[in-house]
Amino acid sequence: MNLRIARHIDDLEKIEYFYINVLGFERLGGFQNHNNYDGVFIGKPKLDWHFEFTKSNLKTNHHFDEDDILVLYPETILEYNTLIKSILKSNISIITSKNPYWNENGKMFLDPDGFRIVISDLKTKD
Numbered sequence: 001m002n003l004r005i006a007r008h009i010d011d012l013e014k015i016e017y018f019y020i021n022v023l024g025f026e027r028l029g030g031f032q033n034h035n036n037y038d039g040v041f042i043g044k045p046k047l048d049w050h051f052e053f054t055k056s057n058l059k060t061n062h063h064f065d066e067d068d069i070l071v072l073y074p075e076t077i078l079e080y081n082t083l084i085k086s087i088l089k090s091n092i093s094i095i096t097s098k099n100p101y102w103n104e105n106g107k108m109f110l111d112p113d114g115f116r117i118v119i120s121d122l123k124t125k126d
Contacts, residue, residue: 003049012055014112066098
């Protein structure tokens with residue numbers, strides 16, 4: 001089974017820059033004007049999942065809350081440290097999670113849409 005995480009957004013270029021240049025994903029493909037939607041697929045080659053971000057003339061109406069979180073698990077402490085440095089270098093603030101578990105096991109920040117992301121250090125503690 002494959003997984004696609006799809007989200008409608010207002011600024012496709014800003015999201016694409018963030019997920020590729022800050023978080024280190026790759027542009028896997030995209031489309032223009034498909035039923036009035038533009039979109040981009042972002043992920044890592046050869047994985048069975050990726051993100052799809054779409055934009056249309058319709059304004060987004062997000063309703064996520066403090067417990068709606070995307071969690072990323074770097075494989076190594078080097079990868080974890082590289083991601084955290086990239087986030088800080090991009091002037092993205094680390095924020096406190098409502099759930100103390102994520103404060104103890106990673107760093108939380110917001111993507112350009114205000115969606116919470118955690119870079120977890122759980123795999124790096126082995």
